[in-house]
Amino acid sequence: MNYTLTISELKDKGYRLTKARKEIVKIFSESKKPLTASEVKKKLIQSGQSVNKTTIYRELKFLDEKKYLKKVYIDPSEVSYESSDLKHHHHLVCEECGKIFVITDCLVNDLEKNIRKKKGFIVRRHNLEFYGICKDCSN
Amino acid sequence: MNYTLTISELKDKGYRLTKARKEIVKIFSESKKPLTASEVKKKLIQSGQSVNKTTIYRELKFLDEKKYLKKVYIDPSEVSYESSDLKHHHHLVCEECGKIFVITDCLVNDLEKNIRKKKGFIVRRHNLEFYGICKDCSN
DNA sequence: ATAATAATGCAAATGAGTTGCTTGTGTCAA
DNA sequence: TTGACACAAGCAACTCATTTGCATTATTAT
Known part of the structure; x- marks a missing residue:
């Protein structure tokens, strides 16, 4: 890094x-x-x-x-x-309370390779954010 | 729809x-x-x-x-x-010329299921945008 | 310590988006 | 077709994040 x-x-x-x-x-x-x-x-x-x-x-x-x-x-x-020296990750944003959770799984890399092959588009970066309802707010 | x-x-x-x-x-x-x-x-x-x-x-x-x-x-x-009646898709945004391309592959659904199972976070929607260099601009 | 350069603070400007209020226009029932 | 009513449009003024110009101050190499 x-x-x-x-x-x-x-x-x-x-x-x-x-x-x-x-x-x-x-x-x-x-x-x-x-x-x-x-x-x-x-x-x-x-x-x-x-x-x-x-x-x-x-x-x-x-x-x-x-x-x-x-x-x-x-x-x-x-x-x-x-x-920017955090490990690659994405965010879960609760639409109820606004809290932000982190997920470190990322299966977008394969997709990026496909994009390069099929479209000739070189991906430099991506944004992936999930919006929904967190555990605490779903009751 | x-x-x-x-x-x-x-x-x-x-x-x-x-x-x-x-x-x-x-x-x-x-x-x-x-x-x-x-x-x-x-x-x-x-x-x-x-x-x-x-x-x-x-x-x-x-x-x-x-x-x-x-x-x-x-x-x-x-x-x-x-x-909103476009088929589910994501965008490729060229950082050089600003053009926007569309991709209809989406492998985020599996990830969403995992998130629900592992974190109890119910995903309602996500944003996934790729930024990079398009074919025309990479020469 | 001093000069050169980069960073700071302040006030004013910008630009996206919103709000209050008055006027205009679709819609529907008579 | 017309009139009433509700919703939409236009305008001006506002909010709020972000930026800019400019004069002042702080950091760093010498």
Whole structure:
């Protein structure tokens, strides 16, 4: 994995280690689920940091461009991000309570190979999200 | 198929047949790819209709609620819609030229059954989009 | 410590989507 | 055919995520 989301990795690459950057890296490396800009802001406030939203958007963009974060489209009204060195996985999104569960099975790879063979389309990435009702909410 | 996107179906259900509604239904029933509100507006203008964006948003919402259209999340900055009586399929989105191709294979059903069994999560729907480089752009 | 460069904060702008309100138009019954 | 009523359309103003310009501040190599 080339893109380990750690302070030392960023330092090695020669990127500046600012307060905001370090804290945002920490937040994503500890988070078990994708986070939106506003969720990141909340977490920063909780940890006593006051960071301007513009800075957060710019930092998310920076980490996305450098491949340390990936965009995840779960809520059409807000983009989420997650660390790109997580093992390949997909999300179960409960339409009742909004909780997000992770599944690590992925049988899409075979499909991608077929697509390449049959259509000449080279798949670089895919999004697969499941929406439904979680165990707790189905009673 | 209960939700055939046609004028006569809407008439049978007792919905009003307005100019905008009829034209939007026509646009979606002829379109081979998902369309955003602004793309619908463009097509309306091309066909000589001037329809307010509010009307378009309300009509998309109406047709979505009545299950004649489905939301498709391809571009995180804009929601797309497509006719819901299309055969189940997924999209190949070229990251170079933006063209959208359709694939009708879907091996996600098995996965959904597993999810239900293993996690107790009842999948209602899923989004699966592939992003990559199309044949024309890979030279 | 200092210069060079990148990051920050703030205010203002953008753009998708929504809402309140008034006016216009299909539909149906008489 | 007409009138009443409910639903739809248009307009302006609003919301909310995200972006941009610009002046200021912080980080880092020298």
